[in-house]
Amino acid sequence: MARLPGGRPAAAAETEASLLTRARAGDGDAFEQLAGMHADRLFAVLLRLLGDRSEAEDVAQEVMLRAWQGIARFEGRSDFFTWLYRIAVNEANRSLEKRSRRSASVPIDAEASQLRASRRDEPPRQAENNELRMALDRALADLPPPYRTAIVLRDVEGLSTREAAEITGVSEAAFKSRLHHARLRVRAAIGDAALITAGG
Amino acid sequence: MSSLPGRTDDHQWSQQHLSHYVEGDLGRRARRRLGRHAQGCVDCGRGIIAMRALVHMLQGLDGLAGIRAPAGIFDRVRAAGAGGSPGGGWPAPPRSA
Numbered sequence A: 001m002a003r004l005p006g007g008r009p010a011a012a013a014e015t016e017a018s019l020l021t022r023a024r025a026g027d028g029d030a031f032e033q034l035a036g037m038h039a040d041r042l043f044a045v046l047l048r049l050l051g052d053r054s055e056a057e058d059v060a061q062e063v064m065l066r067a068w069q070g071i072a073r074f075e076g077r078s079d080f081f082t083w084l085y086r087i088a089v090n091e092a093n094r095s096l097e098k099r100s101r102r103s104a105s106v107p108i109d110a111e112a113s114q115l116r117a118s119r120r121d122e123p124p125r126q127a128e129n130n131e132l133r134m135a136l137d138r139a140l141a142d143l144p145p146p147y148r149t150a151i152v153l154r155d156v157e158g159l160s161t162r163e164a165a166e167i168t169g170v171s172e173a174a175f176k177s178r179l180h181h182a183r184l185r186v187r188a189a190i191g192d193a194a195l196i197t198a199g200g
Numbered sequence B: 001m002s003s004l005p006g007r008t009d010d011h012q013w014s015q016q017h018l019s020h021y022v023e024g025d026l027g028r029r030a031r032r033r034l035g036r037h038a039q040g041c042v043d044c045g046r047g048i049i050a051m052r053a054l055v056h057m058l059q060g061l062d063g064l065a066g067i068r069a070p071a072g073i074f075d076r077v078r079a080a081g082a083g084g085s086p087g088g089g090w091p092a093p094p095r096s097a
Helices: A010-024 A028-050 A053-073 A080-099 A110-117 A124-141 A145-156 A161-168 A172-190 A192-199 B007-016 B018-023 B028-040 B042-059 B075-079
Strands: none
Touching: A010 A028, A010 A053, A028 A053, A028 A080, A028 A145, A053 A080, A053 B075, A080 A145, A080 A161, A124 A145, A124 A172, A124 A192, A124 B042, A145 A161, A145 A172, A145 B042, A161 A172, A172 A192, A172 B018, A172 B042, A192 B042, B007 B018, B007 B028, B007 B042, B018 B028, B018 B042, B028 B042
């Protein structure tokens, strides 16, 4: 049975199948409902990959347009969300390529910073964790896009290796290798001492 | 640093598979090989702990958990339809290939 992000129940899968059939037949409302089920998480992934809200909004709209244009050709060989995420990753990479000459790294979006700032009254231990989180955000932002994508899909989003490999268009073995190297880079950026302290 | 035969190979191999080890992706023999090596290797022992902590932190990233997709996420699709303006309705249904 198709696995849905967020562990939604089987009834949701039936609804999704029904919506997919209607969307493939050209029902725009069904497409909006179907794609809308994944919109929040999709947008969060784009925000994490791109690090800029306005750019993520622009890419999200483009993803939906491309998905709508391609929905009739979607044959259901993969889950709908896998297919949609693949479009999103491709569009995010395209957007990153466009601005690669402008900046070497992804800015940390104010959104995440605001969420952290709201926790300023928390005790010292929490403050240390927040510092570590900021370092983690920065390390992720500094990763080359394929590495960042691997970590976001597998570790942050919790997709399976098979799903993440399918979305990124590489074999599972290649994906595992990519993920390993990505983690090594983040680990090096943060430092073992800080990680071990946080983990202890 | 030990110069025992095979040590360097084991160490390099273990370093290259820390992530797979933490992931539970190694077969039984490979897992035992890495585990045995890590027991006597400070670098790899620390590496396993650090890698586990890192993955745990990454899995707990929730800074964007409250994020909602923008309300106009379908605007471009609708704008591609008749009238060419947001809210102008859905475009003609896509045709099957």
